[in-house]
Amino acid sequence: MLIKRKSADVQRGRLQSALGGLAAGVMDRRSFLRRSGLVAGGVAAAGTLQIGAVRKAEAASPGPATGTKIVKNVCTHCSVGCTVKAEVANGVWVGQEPAWESPINRGTHCAKGASVRELVHGDRRIKYPMKLVDGKWQRLSWDQAVSEIGDKMMEIRAKSGADSVYLLGSAKFSNEGSYLFRKFAAFWGTNNVDHQARICHSTTVAGVANTWGYGAMTNSYNDIRNSKTVLFMGSNAAEAHPVSMQHILAGKETQRANVIVFDPRFTRTAAHATDYVRFRSGTDIAVIWGLMWHIFQNGWEDKAFLASRVHGMDDVRKEVEKYDPKTVEDITGVPAEQMKRAAQTFATVKPATFVWCMGVTQHSVGTANVRAICNLLLATGNVGSSGTGANIFRGHCNVQGATDFGLDVSNLPCYYGLVEGAWRHWARVWNVDYDYFVSRFDEVPAKGGRPARTRKANMETSGHTSTRWFDAANLPAEQVDQMDNLKAMFVMGHGGNTIPRMPDAVKGLEKLDLLVVCDPHPTNFVSLGGRKNGTYVLPICTQFETSGSRTCSNRSLQWGEKVVEPIFESASDYAVIYKLSQKLGFAEAMFKPYEMVQGKIGPEPTAESILKEINRGGWSTGYTGQSPERLKLHMANQDKFDLVTLRGAKGSPVENDFYGLPWPCWGTPEFKHPGTHILYNTSLEARDGGGTFRPRFGLTRERTLPDGSKVNDTLLAEGGSFSLNSEIKDGYPEFTMGVLKKLGWDKDLSPAELEVITGIGGNNIDAVSWSTDLSGGIQRVAMEHGCVPYGNGKARANAWNLPDPVPTHREPIYSPRVDLVAKWPARPDERTLRIPNLHTSIQKAAVEKGIAKSFPIVLTSGRLVEYEGGGEETRSNKWLAELQQDMFVEINPADASDRGIRDGAFVWVSGPENGSKARVKALVTDRVGKGVAFMPFHFGGFFQGADQRGNYPPGTDPIVLGESVNTVTTYGYDPVTGMHEGKVTLCQIAAA
């Protein structure tokens, strides 16, 4: 069996052969299609010897479409946001039609989107609540499960504190679910709440927000149709975001655009590029500075843009001088000529856009990588207009929304942070006393030379990141900066095989007193390790079985309607969070603003009423204009939006709106802001979707001149840069009541607005700002004068509050170039958030132990088009599972021949930590360069050669299992966000 189909190969697969033998007796010769469900069940049985699930699949077999109704929802896989049009008959999802009217996908899908119907037939879904008792799975009622879980949580809380229960949320939540889960964490009293953004784009959010204000994609997939140069780095859109390629390839054709792909691997995206640049994993900063060296050398930078809209580029210029072509070629392996050509194209064939994904972000220098790219965009003036921008393709269907709503250890919803003002703002929105929240947090005793923290201080201290949850369980208590070690994991919609160092995760799992996994499919958290007791599995329905909004990568919100009722005994996130809150005693306070309806397992809040609360509080990010009514209107009028500009057609009910009201959508819904298609776009009026860079780092910055004297540079925009028709023809700070008064614009506030502002401000009304004014009056008045509520500032080339204010190349923790480590070392050991981050110690130890000699191959990882994330859901989908039946490692023919490895044969991939190893198939290919190996990250269910199928609750094991790449990946964490170094480590490969 070949792992990937090649050159007209039509070999039959292993499971296919198994099918023949098993199905022989049961096939109806005349009409095999009628019993296809049974056949698929037979295949499944080949792997698992379980026949119980077969009947369900057969019952779900669809007939021809008659008397059906159409329901629109959104694909639950990647962040592109393809509309799914479901045909439903008698409560069963029987067919899927192309949603031609969606401006995002125009009817199309990828393999995953075209097979989502299978998710709600799901014979391998978790069917009812279960718990593990002495290694056996026992069925429970919802009431009993939630009651036992709640009791255990309270017991742990009493002994070890609220922080010892980790709340791991999901990018698969709807916006409303994400928000609710963050609110739940606030009521529980911890900031230990996180989700997948930690492991995909946390460094992007930190890097981009610290540069120009907001941590999100600046433009849209559709807007790339305007680009004349598209540069991909560490992004394989053809597999990870296939439908985005529709816009990119169409743009490439109509604009005759350059498409340049920088990647250590010749990806499927590279196959469609005009230029492919192979570089060494983990040298992103050297690559970007190498490009900038040519740009500065040749004067290709955009001087007017830099003068009016950017602060501190001279500091970058100084750093870039070190990266001459020879140095860069030595570090990155990219020939100088190729570098120069790419630099010239990017800087001069404009508009140019930069697309990046996890190839850039998953590094111990992830935030610095992102900052370097932002600087390239700023230097070439490629931000804030159509065809340009930082087009960050995010991963999951709602990872943008879940990030926005603060499933993050250092934020409350909408990036308010954790400061007292932020808590007070949300306490006001939630109509709960601020002091109640203070009382819910732990007091942290003095430990390891660190001072003690009061409840209030702990409430304002960032939590522990999900990338290292097991370190918080395993490390000596003294090193973990909270009341006690981690004792419980409450996991909703998150895989367990998605972060490095799985052997350590296994140890961590064994230390937990309580593990709760809430998911449609049991994740690797369930199958990994040898837990015998204290594990609960709760069946959660998919987003197709509930309603709610989700935010795609381009910040557009789309409303998904419930297609079918939750199948089996599964329940929605809303219902489960409610039920648990009820058990824990704060449901009444938490849910009082919502409209409650009766669901399958009890009362649950409606998504509409939760979104309305978000609208009342999400001022800082412009989540206030997107009422459920407006979003539903957009879904009903998708065909009225322009394909390229995303603008609603004249005369239509959505006239002038941008599709999905991409945030920021300022003011109240009644203000009718159209949303912001392109961030920081000064060519539009503020109230028409225009914007400026956000000044959020002070108004001036002191600089020392060569003679030792000091000057204050302004951080506000200069030189006539402001959004169209702004009444202030210069830079300006954020709007507060005080600023309005100075301008004399406070008299434009309505009495009702003034009353709300006075109520919030009390004695200090001047301090009430655009982001804390619950009336929306300050935003409205600012925009009516043509101004952007958050101000008009400069982007920062030098982000002085970050560990590396100007990025500098640092060798990966496990570097193959030992000779470069001395000159370009990792950062000194430090503490990141709540635990130690030993960059230097580990890097030095690796050099001293000669790891690069015994593990000479660079290992990187990435996506396959058929699967997503940890992969349990997609590997349980028979239509997808059939396409990728084996975990594999891509290895270069030269490396394979040195090691006597045949294509398709089993090999052992071993990693430099913990004696880790993984048994996988070899795919010998030129796709990876010599000395480089690649493994996809979607597999799980095998661990170091051992089959763990028996660990899944009966009947819920995914069809395809395989070793996880993260068994062999290693230490390395970004100092800002704790992002793991998943994209570069070392390994050795040997024939098995």
Added chain:
Amino acid sequence: MARMKFLCDADRCIECNACVTACKNENDVPWGINRRRVVTINDGKPGERSVSMACMHCTDAPCAAVCPVDCFYTTADAVVLHNKDLCIGCGYCFYACPFGAPQYPKLSNFGSRGKMDKCTYCAGGPEADLSPAEFQKYGSNRLAEGKLPLCAEMCSTKALLAGDGEIIAQIYKERVVKRGYGSGAWGWQTAYRETIAI
């Protein structure tokens, strides 16, 4: 009358396999039967190209020419279909087909095959249009509903085109003229004895 054809624009195909799962979803095709698949040449090398492959519904279809029980027929839309009640699973059509389209559900120890199955262009079979019997044997009949095959309708990059041969040839020609390159209408010479001249 329309002359239905498939055209895969290899410069657009990214091997996302949407066509494959769309087909499975629409026609409820079981594991092991691939009415459509994506083939990649020069995998992992410069010049890598992918083509989505299925029955091309040939002019003077070679499968029909070799069938001993004469189970093939061509519809008024020039779609090549077959009758599973007549098919004896002999496998001749598999050898005759230049595209590897015919599929067989059974692989027993004695080498016997089941009824042949292949892409129907989402046009069902000889039974009454949209009848349960038709669906059970052949899958959906989108043509009878006035729709095109779902594989092409859902193609992520609009690489796979389905519809009247002249119209899709025109779309392809316009694309090639606009972008300045095109590797030709793959398989057309073999299937339809013609190419697209630009």
